[in-house]
Amino acid sequence: MLTETATPTEPAFALDNFQIEDEDLPEFRELRFEKINQLDIDHPGANDKEYRARRDYIASCSKKFRETGVITDVDYNAREQRVWRYVAEELEELQQKYASPFYLRAKKNLGISTDHIPQLSEMNRRLKELTGFRLAPIEGLVETRGFLSWLSYRVMLCTQYIRHHSHPAYTPEPDIVHEAIGHIPMFTNPAFADFSQFIGHGARIATDEQLEQLGRLYWFTVEFGLVEHEGDIKAYGAGLLSSFGELEHAFSDEVERRPFDLETVINHEYTYSDMQPILYVVPSYAELKEVTRKYIESFNS
Numbered sequence: 001m002l003t004e005t006a007t008p009t010e011p012a013f014a015l016d017n018f019q020i021e022d023e024d025l026p027e028f029r030e031l032r033f034e035k036i037n038q039l040d041i042d043h044p045g046a047n048d049k050e051y052r053a054r055r056d057y058i059a060s061c062s063k064k065f066r067e068t069g070v071i072t073d074v075d076y077n078a079r080e081q082r083v084w085r086y087v088a089e090e091l092e093e094l095q096q097k098y099a100s101p102f103y104l105r106a107k108k109n110l111g112i113s114t115d116h117i118p119q120l121s122e123m124n125r126r127l128k129e130l131t132g133f134r135l136a137p138i139e140g141l142v143e144t145r146g147f148l149s150w151l152s153y154r155v156m157l158c159t160q161y162i163r164h165h166s167h168p169a170y171t172p173e174p175d176i177v178h179e180a181i182g183h184i185p186m187f188t189n190p191a192f193a194d195f196s197q198f199i200g201h202g203a204r205i206a207t208d209e210q211l212e213q214l215g216r217l218y219w220f221t222v223e224f225g226l227v228e229h230e231g232d233i234k235a236y237g238a239g240l241l242s243s244f245g246e247l248e249h250a251f252s253d254e255v256e257r258r259p260f261d262l263e264t265v266i267n268h269e270y271t272y273s274d275m276q277p278i279l280y281v282v283p284s285y286a287e288l289k290e291v292t293r294k295y296i297e298s299f300n301s
């Protein structure tokens with residue numbers, strides 16, 4: 001999901017600046033990316049001309065954002081809406097059983113439903129009101145430091161296209177299902193939003209080795225995190241919440257669910273392409289935020 005590229009480190013800055021105003025944001029046209037990966041050759045839609053044309057159109061919507069700073073709504077077609085409905089309905093059923101109650105409420109509050117693809121513009125408006133988090137469209141996969149650094153401005157880069165209709169249960173790259181059903185609802189949680197911002201701060205000042213460790217923290221929390229809830233365990237990670245296979249697997253006997261320990265997590269080398277045999281359970285989002293704050297503070301010493 002993330003690739004490694006080094007960029008120069010930055011000077012120290014305030015870790016607790018949670019109020020990011022529009023004027024504090026860097027110019028979006030200056031988004032620094034080594035490259036943006038789109039539609040690899042092994043993608044299910046790589047040889048589908050019609051799909052490629054749709055991806056080009058949606059990429060053009062996303063790119064406009066960097067010139068104007070305004071999110072362009074995508075005019076999704078009937079086939080794309082069908083893919084969404086199928087995946088969203090299947091996930092909804094599983095999530096009722098396994099997802100964190102906070103997440104389920106947040107999804108509802110953001111108006112994310114099974115019947116149509118939500119627009120980033122609407123979710124962005126609501127998020128900004130709730131936790132000051134923002135969404136910025138991007139047309140593909142971005143390298144780790146570039147991607148994570150934007151979290152320090154409480155900005156999440158989000159794709160707008162949807163996966164290929166031949167494999168609705170699978171996508172080798174993030175898509176609007178992964179963003180809207182996986183990631184976006186959790187940013188309405190103040191502690192989770194602040195924790196995400198700490199990860200962003202970390203990415204801006206991390207050495208290459210620290211960045212690798214930060215990538216693992218992101219993986220086992222933002223993507224594959226589990227949380228305690230009233231004596232039970234629930235999912236809050238986007239990689240789990242946006243995949244039926246991953247979500248069911250996370251709660252099966254094949255997975256060891258361990259209590260979260262920062263030192264263990266940042267040193268846990270994982271295989272991206274396999275289902276995860278070990279997952280980590282945080283006691284609460286507030287605790288995750290505090291542990292991460294201390295960890296990022298240690299980057300400067």
Ligand SMILES: [Fe+2]
Pocket residue numbers: 001174178182183223238239
């Ligand atoms: Fe993700």
